[in-house]
Amino acid sequence: MLQRRCAVTLGAAAILVGTGFTARAADITPAVVYSVGEKFDGSFNEAAYRGAERFKTESKINYRDFVVTNEAQLEQAHRRFAQAGNDPIVGVGFLQTSAVTTVAKQYPKIRFTVIDTVVDLPNVRSVLFKEHEGSFLVGVAAALASKSGKVGFVGGMDIPLIRRFVCGYEQGVKYAKPGASVIQNMTGNTPAAWTDPGRGAELAKGQFERGVDVIYAAAGTTGLGVLQAAKDRGKLSIGVDSNQNGTHPGSVLTSMIKRVDLATYETFAAAKAGTWSPGMRVLGLKEGGVDWALDQNNAKLITDEIKAKVEQAKADIVSGKIKVHDYMSNNTCPQ
Amino acid sequence: MEEAITFAVLILSATLRVATPLILCAMGGLFSERSGLIDIGLEGKMLAAAFVAAATASVTGSAWLGLGAAILVAEALALLHGFACITHRGNQVVSGVAINILVSGLTIVFGMAWFQRGGQTPALPPEARFMPITLPGTQALADVPVLGRIWGDLIGGHNLFVYVALLIVPITWWVLTRTRFGLRLRAVGEVPLAVDAAGISVAWLRYRAVLICGLFTGIAGAYLSIAQNAAFSRDMTAGQGYIALAAMIFGKWRPFPALGACLMFGLLDAVAIRLQGVRVPGIGEVPVQFIQVLPYVLTVILLAGFIGRAVAPKAIGVPYEKEH
Numbered sequence: 001m002l003q004r005r006c007a008v009t010l011g012a013a014a015i016l017v018g019t020g021f022t023a024r025a026a027d028i029t030p031a032v033v034y035s036v037g038e039k040f041d042g043s044f045n046e047a048a049y050r051g052a053e054r055f056k057t058e059s060k061i062n063y064r065d066f067v068v069t070n071e072a073q074l075e076q077a078h079r080r081f082a083q084a085g086n087d088p089i090v091g092v093g094f095l096q097t098s099a100v101t102t103v104a105k106q107y108p109k110i111r112f113t114v115i116d117t118v119v120d121l122p123n124v125r126s127v128l129f130k131e132h133e134g135s136f137l138v139g140v141a142a143a144l145a146s147k148s149g150k151v152g153f154v155g156g157m158d159i160p161l162i163r164r165f166v167c168g169y170e171q172g173v174k175y176a177k178p179g180a181s182v183i184q185n186m187t188g189n190t191p192a193a194w195t196d197p198g199r200g201a202e203l204a205k206g207q208f209e210r211g212v213d214v215i216y217a218a219a220g221t222t223g224l225g226v227l228q229a230a231k232d233r234g235k236l237s238i239g240v241d242s243n244q245n246g247t248h249p250g251s252v253l254t255s256m257i258k259r260v261d262l263a264t265y266e267t268f269a270a271a272k273a274g275t276w277s278p279g280m281r282v283l284g285l286k287e288g289g290v291d292w293a294l295d296q297n298n299a300k301l302i303t304d305e306i307k308a309k310v311e312q313a314k315a316d317i318v319s320g321k322i323k324v325h326d327y328m329s330n331n332t333c334p335q
Numbered sequence: 336m337e338e339a340i341t342f343a344v345l346i347l348s349a350t351l352r353v354a355t356p357l358i359l360c361a362m363g364g365l366f367s368e369r370s371g372l373i374d375i376g377l378e379g380k381m382l383a384a385a386f387v388a389a390a391t392a393s394v395t396g397s398a399w400l401g402l403g404a405a406i407l408v409a410e411a412l413a414l415l416h417g418f419a420c421i422t423h424r425g426n427q428v429v430s431g432v433a434i435n436i437l438v439s440g441l442t443i444v445f446g447m448a449w450f451q452r453g454g455q456t457p458a459l460p461p462e463a464r465f466m467p468i469t470l471p472g473t474q475a476l477a478d479v480p481v482l483g484r485i486w487g488d489l490i491g492g493h494n495l496f497v498y499v500a501l502l503i504v505p506i507t508w509w510v511l512t513r514t515r516f517g518l519r520l521r522a523v524g525e526v527p528l529a530v531d532a533a534g535i536s537v538a539w540l541r542y543r544a545v546l547i548c549g550l551f552t553g554i555a556g557a558y559l560s561i562a563q564n565a566a567f568s569r570d571m572t573a574g575q576g577y578i579a580l581a582a583m584i585f586g587k588w589r590p591f592p593a594l595g596a597c598l599m600f601g602l603l604d605a606v607a608i609r610l611q612g613v614r615v616p617g618i619g620e621v622p623v624q625f626i627q628v629l630p631y632v633l634t635v636i637l638l639a640g641f642i643g644r645a646v647a648p649k650a651i652g653v654p655y656e657k658e659h
Contacts, residue, residue, distance in 0.1 A: 037447075037454060039451075040451045040452070069443070069444070069447075158624075184611075185608070185611045186611070188627065189624065189627060192570070192573045192574065195568055195569055195570045195571060195573060196571065196573040197564045197566070197568055197571060198353075198559060198563050198564055198571065198573075199573070199608075201563065201564060202349060202352070202353060202604075202605070202608050203608055203611075205349065206349070206608045206609045209345050209609075221455065221568040221569070221571075224455070224458070224564075224566065224568060225564055228458065228564060228565045228566075247458060248458070
C-alpha cells in the first residue's frame with residue numbers, strides 16, 4: 001500500500017492534478033484522463049481539454065484532469081479518480097483500452113467514457129468517430145484542388161482504422177473526379193510508424209515524384225513530415241484529427257477534424273442531465289463529430305467551387321443521399 | 336529509357352538521404368568499437384542531439400547554433416558513457432542502454448516543459464535549417480536529358496550533411512589505417528595490455544574514440560531534426576541507431592564495407608517506399624508487407640551466406656584494468 005501511495009504521489013508530483021476542489025453535493029464530479037502527451041498538444045488532448053472547459057463554463061461544475069507521461073500511468077490515473085469517487089471519468093485515445101477495462105470492472109458503479117476505442121462493459125460508453133465521412137469530404141477537396149489528377153495518402157501504422165481513413169478518402173476523390181487516382185502508402189507495421197516524420201517526408205517525396213500534388217496524411221507525427229515535405233516542395237497537404245491548417249498556412253489545404261471536444265462535453269452534459277448511457281456512440285458528420293476545416297489559414301486555397309462541392313457532399317451525406325462505405329464494416333474497400 | 340534513368344536517379348538520391356544518419360552513426364560507432372568500447376548508445380546520443388538541435392534552432396533561429404548545441408550534447412553523453420565504462424569499468428551494454436532510455440524520456444520531458452506541444456518542437460523556418468544545396472550549373476543543365484537529372488538530383492540537391500557523411504568515410508579509413516593515432520586505437524581494441532606496456536594511456540585513447548563518436552552522432556542527430564525534417568518529435572530516431580550498429584557489424588568494423596551496408600539499408604528503404612502500391616508487370620500490386628519485410632529477409636540471407644564471419648575487435652566489451 002505504502003509503495004503504491006509513493007508511486008501515486010511521485011507520479012502526481014510531476015503532473016498537474018486538477019485543482020483539488022470538486023463540486024460534490026448533488027452534482028457530478030467529472031474527470032478527464034488525457035492520452036499520453038502534453039495537455040496542450042494542439043491535437044487530441046487539447047480538444048478534450050476544450051470540451052471539459054466548455055462544460056465547466058456552462059455548468060459551473062469543476063472537473064479534475066490528469067496528464068500522463070507514459071502509458072503505464074493511465075491505469076493509475078483512472079484508479080485514482082475512481083477511488084476519489086469521481087464520476088464520470090473520460091479517457092481520451094485508443095491507448096486507454098486496457099486501463100479502462102481493468103478499472104471499470106473494479107468500480108462498476110462509476111461511469112466511464114472512452115474516446116476512440118471500444119470497451120464493452122455495462123458502465124462504459126465508447127465514443128467512436130466516422131472518420132470515413134470526414135475523409136470523404138477532404139477527398140472531394142483534394143480531387144478538386146489537384147491539377148495533375150493524382151492525389152496521395154500517407155497512413156501511419158497499417159491498421160483497419162487507418163484503412164478506414166483512406167477508403168473514405170478514395171471514395172471522396174472518385175466522387176468529385178471519377179478519373180482521378182489515389183496513390184497510398186502506409187508508413188509501417190509497428191507503433192514506430194506514428195513517430196517517424198523523416199519517413200513521412202520520404203514517402204511524400206516519393207508520391208510527389210509520381211505526379212501527386214495533394215497528400216492527405218493520417219499518421220500522427222509522421223504526418224508532420226508529410227506536411228513539411230509538401231511545404232518544401234510547394235505542394236498541398238491535408239491535416240488530420242485537429243485543425244492543422246495553421247501548421248503551414250497556404251500549404252495545408254484543409255484538415256479532417258475529429259471533435260474530441262464535443263465527445264467530452266457531451267459525456268459530462270449527459271451525466272449531469274441524467275441521460276448518460278453506456279454502449280457505443282458513433283459520431284459522424286450528422287452529429288457534428290467529424291468535419292473539414294476552413295479558416296483564414298486556408299481561405300485562399302479553397303475556391304468557391306471547392307467549397308460549394310464539399311458543402312454539397314456534406315449535406316448529401318448528412319441526408320443519407322451519399323452513403324460512405326466504412327472499411328471496418330467488412331474490411332474491404334470498394335474499388 | 337530516360338524514364339528508367341530518372342527513376343534510378345530518384346531512388347539513389349533518396350538512398351543517400353535515408354542513409355546519411357546511418358553512415359554518420361556507423362562511423363562514430365566504428366571509432367568507439369575499434370577502441371574496444373561497445374556503443375549501444377548511438378540511438379540515444381543521436382536522439383538527444385536531434386532534440387537539442389531543433390530546440391536551439393527554434394529559439395535562436397540559427398541552424399549553425401543548433402548544430403553546435405547538438406554536438407555538445409552528444410559529446411556530453413559520450414563522455415558519460417566513457418566515464419562509466421572507461422574510468423569506472425562499468426558494463427558497456429548497460430551504460431549504452433541506460434543512455435538510450437534516459438534520453439528517450441528526457442527529450443520528451445524537456446520538450447513538454449519548454450514548448451508545450453506534447454514533446455515536439457515548433458516547426459522551423461527555412462532560415463533555421465540546413466536546406467538542400469543547389470549546385471552551380473543546375474539551371475543550365477536542367478534541360479539536358481540524363482545529365483541534368485544526375486547533376487541536379489543525385490550529385491546536387493542534398494543538404495550539407497549528406498556530403499559531410501560521405502566525406503567522413505574516407506577520413507575514417509585514413510585515420511584508422513594511416514595514422515599513428517589510428518594504429519594505436521586499433522591496438523587498444525585488440526590488446527590493450529600491449530598499448531599500456533608501450534607507455535600509452537589506454538583510457539585517454541578510448542576517451543578520444545568516444546569523443547569522435549559523440550561528434551559524429553551529434554551531426555547525425557542535427558541532420559534528422561534540422562536538415563531532413565523541420566522539427567523534433569518524440570523518438571524520431573525510430574531505431575536508426577541500432578540499424579547503424581548492425582551496418583557497422585555487417586561491414587566487419589571497417590569503414591568502406593560499413594558504408595556499403597548503410598547504403599544497402601538506405602536503398603532497400605528507398606525502394607520499399609517507392610514500390611508500395613506500384614503495379615509490377617506480371618505480378619500485380621506488391622503487398623506492402625512483402626516490401627517491408629525485404630530489408631530483414633535480405634539481412635538474414637546476406638549474414639548467413641555472403642558476408643562470412645564478422646570478427647569483432649578482441650578486447651571489445653572488456654574494461655581494461657591496469658595491473659599493479
